[in-house]
Amino acid sequence: MTPSRPDHWRDIPSAPSWGRSGLWPRARAVAVAVAEAALATHEADDGREGAALVAPADTWVDRIVGDYDEAVGHASGPIRFGINLLLVAFNLLPCIMAGGGFSPLRGRTLAARLDFLERVENHRLGSVTMAWIAIKVPLLVSAFEEGLALRETGFDRPHYAARRALPVVAPSSTSPEGEAPPPAPSPEGPAEPLPSRRRPGTPALEARP
Amino acid sequence: MTVLDAPITHGRTVATSLRASCDVIVVGAGASGMTVATHLAERGRDVVVLEEGPYVRPDDYQRFAPSESLRRLFREAGMVAALGVGATPLITLTLGRAVGGSSLLTGGVCFRIPSDVHHHWERDLGLSALGERALEEAYADVERRMSVTEVPAKMRSRSTNKFIEGAAAMGVEMKSMRRNTGADCEGLGRCNFGCPVGAKRSVDRSYLPSALDHGARVASDALVERILVGSGRAVGVAGRWLGGKFGAPSRGFELRARAVVLCCGAVHTPGLLRRLGLRGEAVGRHLTLHPAARVVARFPERLNGWDGTLQSVYSDRYHDEGIWLNGVYTAVNVLAASLPGVGPELRSRVAQMPHYGVFGAMVHDEGGGTVRAGPGREPALFYRMAPRDLKRLRRSIRILAEMALEGGAEEVIPPVFGMHAVRSRRDLDRLEHDPLDPRRIECMAFHPLGSARMSHESRSGVVDERGECWELPGLFVADGSVLPTSVGVNSQIPIMTVATQLAWRLDEVL
Numbered sequence: 232m233t234p235s236r237p238d239h240w241r242d243i244p245s246a247p248s249w250g251r252s253g254l255w256p257r258a259r260a261v262a263v264a265v266a267e268a269a270l271a272t273h274e275a276d277d278g279r280e281g282a283a284l285v286a287p288a289d290t291w292v293d294r295i296v297g298d299y300d301e302a303v304g305h306a307s308g309p310i311r312f313g314i315n316l317l318l319v320a321f322n323l324l325p326c327i328m329a330g331g332g333f334s335p336l337r338g339r340t341l342a343a344r345l346d347f348l349e350r351v352e353n354h355r356l357g358s359v360t361m362a363w364i365a366i367k368v369p370l371l372v373s374a375f376e377e378g379l380a381l382r383e384t385g386f387d388r389p390h391y392a393a394r395r396a397l398p399v400v401a402p403s404s405t406s407p408e409g410e411a412p413p414p415a416p417s418p419e420g421p422a423e424p425l426p427s428r429r430r431p432g433t434p435a436l437e438a439r440p
Numbered sequence: 441m442t443v444l445d446a447p448i449t450h451g452r453t454v455a456t457s458l459r460a461s462c463d464v465i466v467v468g469a470g471a472s473g474m475t476v477a478t479h480l481a482e483r484g485r486d487v488v489v490l491e492e493g494p495y496v497r498p499d500d501y502q503r504f505a506p507s508e509s510l511r512r513l514f515r516e517a518g519m520v521a522a523l524g525v526g527a528t529p530l531i532t533l534t535l536g537r538a539v540g541g542s543s544l545l546t547g548g549v550c551f552r553i554p555s556d557v558h559h560h561w562e563r564d565l566g567l568s569a570l571g572e573r574a575l576e577e578a579y580a581d582v583e584r585r586m587s588v589t590e591v592p593a594k595m596r597s598r599s600t601n602k603f604i605e606g607a608a609a610m611g612v613e614m615k616s617m618r619r620n621t622g623a624d625c626e627g628l629g630r631c632n633f634g635c636p637v638g639a640k641r642s643v644d645r646s647y648l649p650s651a652l653d654h655g656a657r658v659a660s661d662a663l664v665e666r667i668l669v670g671s672g673r674a675v676g677v678a679g680r681w682l683g684g685k686f687g688a689p690s691r692g693f694e695l696r697a698r699a700v701v702l703c704c705g706a707v708h709t710p711g712l713l714r715r716l717g718l719r720g721e722a723v724g725r726h727l728t729l730h731p732a733a734r735v736v737a738r739f740p741e742r743l744n745g746w747d748g749t750l751q752s753v754y755s756d757r758y759h760d761e762g763i764w765l766n767g768v769y770t771a772v773n774v775l776a777a778s779l780p781g782v783g784p785e786l787r788s789r790v791a792q793m794p795h796y797g798v799f800g801a802m803v804h805d806e807g808g809g810t811v812r813a814g815p816g817r818e819p820a821l822f823y824r825m826a827p828r829d830l831k832r833l834r835r836s837i838r839i840l841a842e843m844a845l846e847g848g849a850e851e852v853i854p855p856v857f858g859m860h861a862v863r864s865r866r867d868l869d870r871l872e873h874d875p876l877d878p879r880r881i882e883c884m885a886f887h888p889l890g891s892a893r894m895s896h897e898s899r900s901g902v903v904d905e906r907g908e909c910w911e912l913p914g915l916f917v918a919d920g921s922v923l924p925t926s927v928g929v930n931s932q933i934p935i936m937t938v939a940t941q942l943a944w945r946l947d948e949v950l
Contacts, residue, residue: 240447240652245501246494246660247452248512249683271783284783298507302517309816310516348782353858357879360857361530364882369519371777373507375790383787384772385794386746391771392503392636395628395747 253303268344451661470541473703540644587622597748599797606847674915727809728926737844801836804928
């Protein structure tokens with residue numbers, strides 16, 4: 232076989248991706264119930280005892296569970312099966328856990344779901360906690376990745392592929408709370424602004440707002 | 441143009457079966473596979489690289505959000521885990537599955553193998569090919585191609601600087617790391633999900649171009665299922681193109697060559713060897729992982745730990761105790777997902793993210809891992825943590841927590857599920873010595889090694905000093921699975937150095 236060896240391999244596009252659902256409908260419903268509880272917050276963010284619990288926006292939960300569903304779809308058959316089984320079993324866990332009551336997770340109120348998740352996370356049996364973490368981390372990994380949720384983390388770039396916001400002039404030593412801090416102190420002296428090295432296909436350097 | 445005439449073939453778009461031949465087949469396009477392929481192609485060999493994962497252009501993956509990187513570049517979408525046997529935590533593993541392999545997902549950290557490890561291999565195990573001096577030329581070649589440079593102090597994040605201050609108060613000196621970013625790192629703090637500006641020299645940027653320019657061909661989405669044997673030696677591989685339309689019959693390929701080089705990594709190479717029927721006791725055993733932990737600490741001031749090089753300093757102060765301290769950070773959304781708490785507690789912690797600093801440590805482990813055939817095409821991974829290593833892991837968590845407190849942290853979130861935050865020295869003692877179910881420890885691993893180890897005689901290993909299988913001539917292994925023990929440091933440079941050496945030797949005998 233004699234390959235033709237074209238010089239233009241750099242123009243070859245990426246392999247096509249396949250967006251495949253990996254969750255069973257029942258497991259997906261459990262994932263929704265879990266995400267709602269795991270991301271619930273109090274109505275007023277003042278830490279008051281007894282403040283009403285509010286579920287996260289449906290669109291947010293749909294996006295998170297959609298990303299999780301696709302991630303599971305990219306995994307191998309045994310992992311897909313294992314995760315689906317784990318979710319279905321997790322739904323029934325409140326029924327068999329001491330003090331869990333008799334209704335499955337999906338049938339519970341938001342507050343009851345939250346209470347259950349808190350107990351599972353701090354359970355004395357490491358294997359129970361481990362099973363919960365195996366659901367929690369992959370499910371929530373895209374939760375704080377874009378939009379308002381990303382801003383909630385204090386991340387000061389518009390998106391994850393954005394370049395770092397760099398000061399154009401040296402900032403004053405007193406940085407008001409809420410603004411990004413000055414660059415890291417360096418034993419070599421003040422940090423210099425990084426030179427712009429814009430390459431084709433990369434976004435331009437964002438200006439600090 | 442037919443299949444494999446193109447420099448890169450996407451297996452998902454191939455609708456025909458294939459039979460072909462070449463000089464060398466390299467299975468796996470990660471750090472070791474691309475190293476071997478590039479050296480052999482540059483020496484005029486006709487090389488075909490078969491990779492199970494997809495080819496994704498750098499200018500595409502540079503724009504991925506972390507969760508998309510997880511889906512498209514990580515094996516099992518980032519959900520690989522070693523099942524703990526006995527008193528062992530569940531260990532999550534980061535493995536790449538794409539052209540570029542795990543080199544796309546590393547923090548870019550570059551260490552040579554510590555001298556004492558080289559000496560052990562050379563003197564105690566009789567492996568002169570893995571001696572420090574024997575590998576010097578290969579080290580230099582890898583470091584030149586990868587643009588290995590020391591991270592300037594000004595690129596350290598404020599998160600890292602806090603831990604440096606704490607370490608200094610404990611009398612622990614931190615040293616600047618070397619990384620494969622040349623002078624191009626902008627400190628965007630997300631190297632392990634693909635560098636947004638392409639500063640990191642993953643092998644798809646540092647080796648692949650030369651390999652293709654010299655005529656190597658790469659087929660992605662190509663799953664090798666078995667090694668072909670003829671006249672008592674390996675003569676090729678057979679497998680199938682992955683994907684295509686869902687439910688459509690997959691097309692096969694059969695390639696023949698003078699040498700087959702397995703570079704599938706320490707988790708997947710043993711599977712192919714076992715399917716071949718190799719009887720060696722060492723196949724799939726003695727897997728080391730470098731179990732690692734990190735602590736997250738809350739400081740009174742805003743740190744914005746994402747501004748700065750992801751990994752910039754290390755300390756070998758505890759090397760004699762089998763512990764290596766590495767500065768680290770991670771993408772904010774991944775950090776948020778792994779914070780303790782649910783509901784309002786989690787949201788409250790997420791809102792404090794700018795105040796969090798992170799630092800990590802890893803353990804030079806004994807090798808209690810085993811790779812076995814799994815229920816599907818992925819192997820099953822088991823790991824029994826030695827009591828010594830569990831102690832080391834807990835000790836490393838204590839050291840990290842102490843560094844954070846000495847650096848001024850208000851509280852430290854230990855990587856132990858259900859454990860209260862650490863705020864005082866008394867808490868530190870409890871962290872290290874109180875009874876604890878190891879399965880509560882949040883443990884990660886990044887450097888699987890040693891599952892098809894090199895040996896100077898056939899009984900104790902899988903390959904000889906040229907990387908050729910003791911049981912099957914013509915079949916070579918050149919990935920991390922040949923390293924005979926854990927190395928105790930980040931393994932990319934060690935793996936690529938050994939692969940370079942093996943490629944040079946292979947070229948001499950072809």
